[in-house]
Amino acid sequence: xxxxxxxxxxxxxxxxxxxxxxxxxxxxxxxxxxxxxxxxxxxxxxxxxxxxxxxxxxxxxxxxxxxxxxxxxxxxxxxxxxxxxxxxxxxxxxxxxxxxxxxxxxxxxxxxxxxxxxxxxxxxxxxxxxxxxxxxxxxxxxxxxxxxxxxxxxxxxxxxxxxxxxxxxxxxxxxxxxxxxxxxxxxxxxxxxxxxxxxxxxxxxxxxxxxxxxxxxxxxxxxxxxxxxxxxxxxxxxxxxxx
Numbered sequence: 001x002x003x004x005x006x007x008x009x010x011x012x013x014x015x016x017x018x019x020x021x022x023x024x025x026x027x028x029x030x031x032x033x034x035x036x037x038x039x040x041x042x043x044x045x046x047x048x049x050x051x052x053x054x055x056x057x058x059x060x061x062x063x064x065x066x067x068x069x070x071x072x073x074x075x076x077x078x079x080x081x082x083x084x085x086x087x088x089x090x091x092x093x094x095x096x097x098x099x100x101x102x103x104x105x106x107x108x109x110x111x112x113x114x115x116x117x118x119x120x121x122x123x124x125x126x127x128x129x130x131x132x133x134x135x136x137x138x139x140x141x142x143x144x145x146x147x148x149x150x151x152x153x154x155x156x157x158x159x160x161x162x163x164x165x166x167x168x169x170x171x172x173x174x175x176x177x178x179x180x181x182x183x184x185x186x187x188x189x190x191x192x193x194x195x196x197x198x199x200x201x202x203x204x205x206x207x208x209x210x211x212x213x214x215x216x217x218x219x220x221x222x223x224x225x226x227x228x229x230x231x232x233x234x235x236x237x238x239x240x241x242x243x
Contacts, residue, residue, distance in 0.1 A: 043211040066125040067232060068200070070192060071096035072132035075114030081212055082136035091217055095207060098225035103232065120195045126236050127163060128202040129228060130139045130192055133217060134209040144212040145180035146171060151193035151202035159201045166234035169201055169241050175216065175226035177208060201235070 072092040073079035079088030096112060103110040113119060128151075137145070148171070150164035172179060190204045207224050208217045219226060233239065 014061075045072055055205050056205070064109075065107075065236060066111065067236075068104050068113055068123055068125045068128035068202075069096050069099050069103075069110045070113045070115065070117070070120075070128065070130035073115050076116055080133065080136045080210055082214075085115065086136070086210065086214075086218065088133045088136075088210060091133050091210065091221075092131050094221045095217075095225050096171055098222055099129075099131070099228050099232075102225060102229045104235075106229075116191075120192050123196040123200055125200050127232055128192070128196055128200050129167070129232065130190060130202070130204040132204060132206050134206045136210040136214075138211050139209075141212075143180075144211050145176075145178035146208055147187060147206040149183050149187035149204050150188070151190070151196075152188075153193050153198065154201055155198040156201070160203070163201050163203050163231075163235045163240055166239070167205055167228070167231035168233045170230035171205070171207075171227035174224055174230050177213065177216070177227075180206075180209075205231075 023148045071089075072087035073087075074093050077089065079092065081087050091123075100110045100112045104131055111119065111125070113123075134147070148164050150160040152160055154160045168179060171177070187204050187206065192204075195203060205228065207228070208214075210217060234241070
């Protein structure tokens, strides 16, 4: 059967369709519910086509999908050091190793990278996630929860935003941990963001505080790793995010 050529939409029809989409967006979502960022960014995420077709017909990842996982501080220093001897680097590596194992089991090509790994130079992958943890010191009762920052130097800021939103949504749903909004320059200006290929969508996650969140981070690393994996799957599979 020959395909029938589709008619081009008239200007008035196009305007009505866009108006309907925007009306639906404003009715269904609010900035506080969907994302703490600005409204312009949210509209861009809604209206910009995302990467699709990264799964085969039977639901398995294509063999060309590569994911990079940085174990924060590995190969460089200990990171935060707790009074009981626990180091951030060790906690990061445990979680990062579990993430790598889970992604590999799903069929992804997964690289476990050190903090200043030479392979980060012009590194190309569907996504790169750097895993860190926050301070061992008690700050206050609000120093609990996770943080996520995207590499806004990427060639496609919309994809970077989407990765951050996916990570935040799925990690919080999986672990039940609260979102902590205080992003530092160490996150937003993370060195690897300027080293990798601009075509690699990247983000850094502080999975929790090694004080008030110590128990879940050290006793349930598999749950923490699953939250990160779920965020990556949300991104590469172009899954929807429901407020």
